[in-house]
Amino acid sequence: MTHRADPDRTFTVSGLARVEGEGAMHVVIRDGQVREVQLRIYEPPRFFEALLRGRAYTEPPDITARICGICPVAYQMSACNAIESLCDVTVDAPVVDLRRLMYCGEWIESHSLHIYLLHAPDFLGYDGAIEMATAHRDLVQRGLDLKKIGNQLVELIGGRAIHPVNVRIGGFYRVPTEAQLRAIAPRLERARELALDTVRWVAGFDFPDHEWPGELAALRHPGEYPITRGRLVSTLGLDIGPEELEHHIVEDHVEHSTALHARVLGRGEYFLGPLARFALNFDELTPLARDAAGAAGLTPAERNPFRSIVIRAVEIVHACDEGLAIIERYREPERPAVEVPPRAGVGFGWTEAPRGMLWHRYQLDDDGTILGARIVPPTSQNQASIEHDLFHFVEGNLHLADDELGRRAEQVIRNYDPCISCATHFLDLTVDRA
Amino acid sequence: MTSRAVIIGVGNPWRRDDGIGWAVAEAVGQRVGPAVDVVESDGEPTRLLDAWAGVDVAVVVDAVRGGGAPGKIHVWADDSELPSTSASTGSHALGLADAVALGRALDRLPKRLIVVGVEAHETTPGRGLSSAVAGAVEDAVDVIARLVASRL
Numbered sequence: 001m002t003h004r005a006d007p008d009r010t011f012t013v014s015g016l017a018r019v020e021g022e023g024a025m026h027v028v029i030r031d032g033q034v035r036e037v038q039l040r041i042y043e044p045p046r047f048f049e050a051l052l053r054g055r056a057y058t059e060p061p062d063i064t065a066r067i068c069g070i071c072p073v074a075y076q077m078s079a080c081n082a083i084e085s086l087c088d089v090t091v092d093a094p095v096v097d098l099r100r101l102m103y104c105g106e107w108i109e110s111h112s113l114h115i116y117l118l119h120a121p122d123f124l125g126y127d128g129a130i131e132m133a134t135a136h137r138d139l140v141q142r143g144l145d146l147k148k149i150g151n152q153l154v155e156l157i158g159g160r161a162i163h164p165v166n167v168r169i170g171g172f173y174r175v176p177t178e179a180q181l182r183a184i185a186p187r188l189e190r191a192r193e194l195a196l197d198t199v200r201w202v203a204g205f206d207f208p209d210h211e212w213p214g215e216l217a218a219l220r221h222p223g224e225y226p227i228t229r230g231r232l233v234s235t236l237g238l239d240i241g242p243e244e245l246e247h248h249i250v251e252d253h254v255e256h257s258t259a260l261h262a263r264v265l266g267r268g269e270y271f272l273g274p275l276a277r278f279a280l281n282f283d284e285l286t287p288l289a290r291d292a293a294g295a296a297g298l299t300p301a302e303r304n305p306f307r308s309i310v311i312r313a314v315e316i317v318h319a320c321d322e323g324l325a326i327i328e329r330y331r332e333p334e335r336p337a338v339e340v341p342p343r344a345g346v347g348f349g350w351t352e353a354p355r356g357m358l359w360h361r362y363q364l365d366d367d368g369t370i371l372g373a374r375i376v377p378p379t380s381q382n383q384a385s386i387e388h389d390l391f392h393f394v395e396g397n398l399h400l401a402d403d404e405l406g407r408r409a410e411q412v413i414r415n416y417d418p419c420i421s422c423a424t425h426f427l428d429l430t431v432d433r434a
Numbered sequence: 435m436t437s438r439a440v441i442i443g444v445g446n447p448w449r450r451d452d453g454i455g456w457a458v459a460e461a462v463g464q465r466v467g468p469a470v471d472v473v474e475s476d477g478e479p480t481r482l483l484d485a486w487a488g489v490d491v492a493v494v495v496d497a498v499r500g501g502g503a504p505g506k507i508h509v510w511a512d513d514s515e516l517p518s519t520s521a522s523t524g525s526h527a528l529g530l531a532d533a534v535a536l537g538r539a540l541d542r543l544p545k546r547l548i549v550v551g552v553e554a555h556e557t558t559p560g561r562g563l564s565s566a567v568a569g570a571v572e573d574a575v576d577v578i579a580r581l582v583a584s585r586l
Binding site for chain 1: 478479480483536560
């Protein structure tokens, strides 16, 4: 049913396809003007925050890993950072490396899933991965091969690929031997080749002219591409530590939406994720990844969210490259973990999940009992930017019929790879043209 | 060397009845012993393709919604078409029916695929199955044990 001529309409998109989890989009159009765009893709993990209260300070890596099947490592690492910083513990260098290597596995896995199964079908004109797999079996199989190497890396270090069990505050329960890590290197070399092929492939897609004009924010740490640590910096000069987040970023209501919107105080929405990381940390990519980006026509000035698929591919190259460097220098540590004596107070930590910065805060008693927890995932922070982007996109495409407008709007949403797998189960999209 | 049969529990035990798949798979493993491999899965399709790669029989157990009273057991065996609407209550971009379709497109289905669905009731965040669904675990194990025995 379409009402393309109606100056008043509302539309709802049900079951946002190919978005991790489900969500809903609701658009209200009155007198030929977009009045409201509501995106209900993300609910903060309040259940887990409540569950953590009263638990031991050693439990968040295991409990928060359950929040997301796609990025459990991100949850574990942000939790470790927060608690270790409060307890004033420094983790041994080889353990830091192993954490980073495991995180590289998660990036490879998450990015290749999004590129091949969720995002590429938009550019190639397929309804989804299955139609694409029928027409391009080898391509989809390449994506699955790449993803599997990421799984294997997470599994080797984390004990298993989903909800890894080997991570603990202070390090790991056990660490791989040098021989075990060396054995996976050839697969990672293969992944790097596949990733370079992926960059060349997606760089040739047809990208609509589109630009995200707002603030981009990502972690930054001298000498490395941001994965496991850093300060949060932005294109408008933000430069804060994790303990300062609540002084600079607030969640409030805006006129066109009922969802709470994360905003930089006194400014507005900001956008996290690959586009932001790349813009703010281009100089920290490995030379191979930087060259691949250059050959794909990317510069740090890139602001088109549709091109984020190319950046994800470049980040896979980086993750493989860095993973191989870590394996090369790895020496089995004397101990898999350092002792972490509990300490009363509030600890803050963040890392760069595949979708952007993931922040944790824990308040502990002196015996290490968790008195309070707050978790702010990247998708909840990006929700405002996505809505903002959609608002303008719908405004510029009102001539389209509901179904086509809905389909194109879904593509806009998928540019951001929103992760809503810990949110509600069922999604509805409605367009109200009255 | 792959096992001849794998029981794949799909779901999320932190969404109450969405944990039925894991519960049944584990119980089948205990009943049948080492003759089957048991895999816990969040239903992500590419991992499903890996989980059933090269086996003779794969049984996938998942929560379903919309087909009857809580605890009701559905079985789709061999070539019967999985209704996409009943594929999963799991919070995933692609459901079980998509995983099967993807496996078919890539020629990566097991020799025999059996899907067992158990009607869910509560899928809100939390631990523990609702009583009607918990009461279906043993029946589902019986069904699966018979199916596996008859097809191996």
